Amino acid sequence: MSKPITIAVIFGGQSGEHEVSLVSAHAVMSNLDPDRYHIEALGIGKDGRWWHGPGALAMLMAAADPARLPASATMVAPGPVRELGRVGEPGWSLPPADVIFPVLHGPYGEDGTIQGLFELAGHPYVGCGVAASAVGMDKAFMKAAFAAADLPILPWVLVRRHELAALEMVCERIEATLHFPLFVKPANLGSSVGVSKVRDRAELITGLHEAARHDRRIVVEQGISAREIEISVLGNEHVEVSIPGEIIPAGEWYDYHAKYIAGGSQTIVPAALTEMQIAQVQTLAKRAFQAIDGAGLARVDFLLDREQGTLWLNEVNTMPGFTPISMYAKMWEASGLPYPQLLDRLIELALARSARAGYVKV
Template structure:
């Protein structure tokens, strides 16, 4: 290249990466997703990234064009967004660019030039070429491997864990089985089917009381953000807790409760995995429930957690082991319970798409570890592109 060509090349502005941010979804964590998406889009460097917002409403319709985030916020429950309802305000209808139960219809395409062949695009989407996608759908149909499978089929790089890790990380029964297989400590638990609970209530209550002692936690096997979770101190509360969990999933977890401190570690990486400092959640309520996490803003955080060096190192090591046990990639938040009475540490769960609101623990932990929010997002995007570019990942399951 001549000196003149090099000078001309240096003067050309670097093309911004087009980043699709997918949010909303038809699950119980819809509003949490909207809060995370707003924080992420505000933090992405507009000089380096062109943000393409893509919404999914509670009926599963995809929204593109205009301001999908604003539209979904207007249609959402203001209480779950942590906002007081506005008197006299009628929730707006959704914009015209919607597609019922499928990818957006090409007939509603925005006025964009065709995608160059070297760039990827969501099949049939009227959003032009995307370089990478950030899924910000917590819970079912977003965090459980379903969206990740769609993006794999589309050949689209995306932030976070793949199909297998997302599915295992979402299902508490399979997750605990993976932890046990990796030699990681978990609290005693039972996995029940909703159909069995509906037919054998008395027998199952007897079985649980023989295996576990009160307090007992009941949870849906597939849910997050403490949705459908109950702390039960009596047989009557146990039955009520299982009824509530059964409203959210067909498989139910019954778990031994302990007098616990709640510890969390953020992990980051693909094959080379780094762990943040250990943080501790100090709930305003008796335990860390949905209102405590997202609505009231009274939760306390201790970062770093007041632990001795040996315990902190062991928790960080266990976090990386847990992440690898489910074949994680990109990011996850790993949660622990430290028994105040015995000092034992137990794996609670791996959250493969943790909250990214301003008050969320995952970005707080990395900020305390020297990686601020905007740089954290840039690192996650780089990891997504790195994983997608690895031919061994792309071709692993091909029969030819």
């Protein structure tokens, strides 16, 4: 039997999606074939300290905020763990691995920063590269890339935190371009952290301040009555797409609580769409993935206008959730690719991308 491939699974991180990452990582590690892979667990605490060993996940789970842990979280067995410290501290280094699987969501994990570290270290890794990760994380840059690729996006306005000093002028600028209801979002965050649906000037002001707590750049988007359609993407140069699914949120919209805590949201796979709509979603998903120069994987989210029937591209998630209730793996499962085989494909794509990177060492 051939020697197992060593996979360094990295989880936790310093973003507001820390707890989601822990549950995603548990699902990934539980589904990696032990006959094919040797797992090195690497946890990053909210303080930026790295921990290495079989007990890293249990240790971070014990320190996690219970109110933010997804309802699908389960007990994790404790084990030995050692501190590596922070990146750049004396003695810090990545353990040897054939492939790194960064199951990290949000800033400092999904935004190109840690991908740059892997590139400098010469480690193959699962997922998008530095540029695609950065653009996919930043909603403003992402929308600019979509617009340049002539993809359908809703009207939006960018607000910078320092502009809130002239709050009335900011509100007037937004209201001159968009109409209520609106969605106010931190430019760099996921899992709907810091996102507000606002219906009037007072709620807009509250939403702007809430988003500004998480980021210095704020995206304000036109709100519509829409169905939430999602689709999974897999590949490097040659891109495959799953069948699409639909989210029916437990609340008014699909916020963090509805996604992970409440437990009443429904996921419908496949989505009830016409053949023409399915083809449109699949085509636009490929184009969106290519517009940011994606690699490995992504989940592409759409809004389907209930009144007009128009399909709007919402965003690309370059490291979507891998929790037991997450849509990325569910849509591939329904498309004939079970979770363990999906992980195999992602690892193969990481190795293939590294082999074809074409870097010239001097």
